[in-house]
């Protein structure tokens with residue numbers, strides 16, 4: 001049994017070269033980002049086509065990325081020589097850059113600006129250009145499933161569900177310590193509940209793990225302090 005065969009995704013997309021990084025993707029912009037990086041680095045990799053006609057929602061694919069989106073990878077030779085499964089193209093780019101010591105800026109001064117522009121893409125360019133593409137051809141009198149409010153509601157509910165599952169039986173999102181993964185997400189979940197008052201609409205009320213986790217995050221003195229920094233009445 002190779003290390004890879006422990007990953008259910010390999011039953012549907014078998015590895016011909018189990019020593020290589022396994023790439024599960026489709027050539028959309030987010031997919032191309034990772035393929036381009038793999039080509040640039042010269043790392044040995046094996047691409048698997050995941051058709052976006054529902055294959056990304058198959059049980060096998062979800063076992064690697066519960067968020068049903070390409071790209072995702074498994075590096076059979078990850079940190080400490082152990083296999084590393086990873087999704088989210090930005091995280092994969094950072095991982096491959098650190099693994100190869102390349103494309104993270106020419107020196108330490110450039111590292112954080114590189115990450116800044118990567119986040120600019122992940123948080124701004126990708127979601128906004130992508131949503132533009134979703135609605136570009138929408139018939140304004142009959143939006144049907146393309147109605148933006150329906151799409152954003154459904155997608156937000158789906159993401160809440162992914163988060164809830166990720167927090168099953170866990171205090172924190174990753175490992176056993178509070179991390180920037182928790183810090184980045186809880187203020188948005190709180191915003192859904194307290195600012196948008198959309199806890200029911202976006203599935204937070206039924207997401208028991210997220211609700212518990214939000215309370216734990218918000219109980220931290222630093223979190224409580226952060227709610228009024230800078231003082232909005234100041």
Ligand SMILES: N[C@@H](CCC(=O)N[C@@H](CS)C(=O)NCC(=O)O)C(=O)O
Pocket residue numbers: 028029030031052056068069070071087088089090
């Ligand atoms: N934030 C994710 C976004 C990935 C993403 O949106 N992938 C699209 C293709 S570009 C996808 O797989 N969509 C299928 C779906 O949503 O069901 C990343 O950067 O990896």
